[in-house]
Amino acid sequence: MSAAVTTVTTVVLAKAPVPGRVKTRLCPPATAEQAAGIAAAALLDTLDAAAGVPGGTVVAITGVRGEAVHAAELADRLAGAGVVEQRGESLGERIAAAHADAAALHPGRPTLQVGMDTPQASAELLGRCAARLSEPGVDAVLGPATDGGWWVLGLNDPSAAAALTDVPTSRDDTGDRTLAALRAAGLHVETVEPLTDVDTADEAVVVAREVPGSRFAAAVADAFAEGWGPEEVPA
Template sequence: MSAQVLVLAKTPVPGRVKTRLCPPCTPREAAGIAAAALADTLAAVAATPGVRRRLVVEGDHPAPPGWGRTAQRGTTLGERLENAYADTRIAGAGSLLIGMDTPQVGAGLLAAAVRRLGEDDVDAVFGPAEDGGWWALGLNDPAHGRVLRDIPTSTSDTGALTLAALRDRGLRIAELPALRDVDTFVDACAVAVACPAAGRFPQAVAAAR
């Protein structure tokens, strides 16, 4: 089965993204960190071989050349996640969805996730976040994204509730490595250390110190 990687993202506008970085960051610095995180995430996906690539975006941020682009749809995050799968569905292709909050993700990890999703004994892959959420969710049948509409987001048990809902549907789930996502400036500093030094994200974090 072929696969696509979806990147769910917000256009990095000061005052609209990464507001929990403020303080100590200014809104402009927070937007710069968000822009760097998105750029590094897109670069990692672009370097992942053998996949289709699509940006699912809120706002007017353009997709990189060769990518598809879909506008986010829905009021709540749960609705936007569900619709991201539904609006990009391709017959016969699994969908691996990630956000823009784990810029330390690399092409190797993404390629491994896609390979695992394509194995005969797997219906979904799940990447837990250290704060109790998740950083990646791959579904061979994107219709199962329906469960995300009703799950509270940004809580310490979002990941556990997501796993339980998917298992209630009888899905066979392979777990990916846990990653720390960027919510606060403390998170940003920790994640920057895990990124390649040449990446845009660690440079943006260093500039905001």
């Protein structure tokens, strides 16, 4: 990875992959247990990618980790990261709190936030996002998602995430509204490449094909092996 990459705190916003609590839009064709397995795989792959970015990782998590699919492996991976509980009512409040908590654990560092819905976001890609954040005059980076949301947010000043507390989420204009809120706060924002968030079965198969050999691809293939044509199930 290039030496020009800024040392950042990578913030992973996550939900414990408990059956019936995550990825419910995958059911059917997946069962609740399979959907949680897909979520667990996505989270573990994301944690691996975050670990490959210079600096520390902070995981802002909610849910009962002991009831999660792959709970032991998740606990092992979290042991190597800073872990904070999500706080706040709205998603915007939880995002702002996650950046603030990350800044408290690693003072003086920029933050780079991802979720657990884009397991195709590699360490290399996250590193490129951090590099964009280090360019002169850049205050923030934002990666749009193909559903109208966004998948990555980098901030040279983590407290700037407070600008997002009132931005409505889960809408097809959330990404545009987020960009507008950051710019209204006086930030120079650079956008990076869009990615597909995994919410539906079709999206899961599309993304799994982008990351063959990953935990995520294996979990998707296991869940959708029945009822899907062989050309549709990832290898």
